[in-house]
Amino acid sequence: MAIVVMRELREETSQDHAPGDALSRIEAMHAAMTDTSPHGLPGDETVCGKPTADMERVHYQSAGADVSWLPPSTSRWECPRCAEALQS
Numbered sequence: 833m834a835i836v837v838m839r840e841l842r843e844e845t846s847q848d849h850a851p852g853d854a855l856s857r858i859e860a861m862h863a864a865m866t867d868t869s870p871h872g873l874p875g876d877e878t879v880c881g882k883p884t885a886d887m888e889r890v891h892y893q894s895a896g897a898d899v900s901w902l903p904p905s906t907s908r909w910e911c912p913r914c915a916e917a918l919q920s
């Protein structure tokens with residue numbers, strides 16, 4: 833199994849955001865383990881226990897164990913519970 837990065841987005845409730853400006857809608861960045869299928873799809877829940885069904889998969893592969901599990905440009909949205917779980 834591998835870690836995949838999942839992006840939790842806020843609901844779009846108005847015209848506040850410019851189309852395509854996904855960064856402004858990030859609620860949190862979570863980690864999920866892949867399932868055992870050949871495609872390595874994200875499991876049903878994130879590491880912190882949230883459903884992944886409403887989240888967007890981020891195609892990012894961490895460069896190594898000493899590198900952050902999520903893209904550096906999104907580190908300010910890092911889910912603290914996922915981060916803690918991944919460190920243990």
Ligand SMILES: [Zn+2]
Binds near residue numbers: 861862880915
């Ligand atoms: Zn999380």
